Amino acid sequence: MESVLSIKNLTKRYGRLTAVNNLSLEVSKGQVFGILGPNGSGKTTTLGILLDVINKTSGEFFWFGKPASKEMRKKIGAILETPIFYPYLSAAKNLEIVAEIKGAPKSNIEPALKKVELLDRKDDKFRTYSLGMKQRLSIASALICDPEVMILDEPTNGLDPQGIAEIRELIKQIANEGKTIILASHLLDEVQKVCTHFCVLKKGNLIHVGSVDEVSKGASSVELMADDANIKEVLATYDKALKVEKEGNRYLVNLEDGTTASDLNAFLFGKGISVSHLVTQRKSLEKQFLELLAVSDNA
The missing domain is CATH 3.30.70.2070 (VP9 protein domain)
Structure with missing residues (x-):
């Protein structure tokens, strides 16, 4: 299968602390790849390095077989932490700002809002949104540049069961359209329902990688x-x-x-x-x- 992401011996140290230790992974096109691990396992640090938000200590990674670059990052839509929107602006106005920053056409805004089922609330101020709606708007902002890859860090964090179900179905829908999704989560049941493949990190070390289907075999x-x-x-x-x-x-x-x-x-x-x-x-x-x-x- 075509490789979307290749990580080779990636390491990140903060003084004596090794947050990511000699990590090697492959993510193929079309996979929904879950990165699992307890708190402090290196999940968010790994995603931060892949998005050039955090500098690596050593190792390398390649997107679509090429080193990371500004042009390559245009193929990636990401929610690394809780996105910051202007509370006094509408969803549409907030996404206009995102589009301008990302160099994406504003014609992508309405399709993105439609996909996350917020088109009828596009003119409402962000501060009037529920937590689940705010998270869906975050996903819409990541979809603005029509990326080939989506990176989601704890996409259902803090949501109630209904909100979790909504985000889960949205991720499935995006994946069914052919996009590759990489997500970090601690909600194991949700990962089993959404992901095709997963890895487990512990204290920065990779301790398992495989397909979700293999879990129920044996x-x-x-x-x-x-x-x-x-x-x-x-x-x-x-x-x-x-x-x-x-x-x-x-x-x-x-x-x-x-x-x-x-x-x-x-x-x-x-x-x-x-x-x-x-x-x-x-x-x-x-x-x-x-x-x-x-x-x-x-x-």
């Missing part, structure tokens, strides 16, 4: 209930079960890779046990994230 867990006194003993004899745990009146069975709930159900039926509840539980991004952090602690 060994699965099955939650089951059965009105049979021998269920625990029978489950213990199943050679495809890696682990069996009792939680209240339910059992959680971790199965080998490739073994399904149907296989487990057939085994139990063959032993004369009928289950009343059988649900497959796939690994969540949150669970893998916590496992990765735990492994890195023990490394």
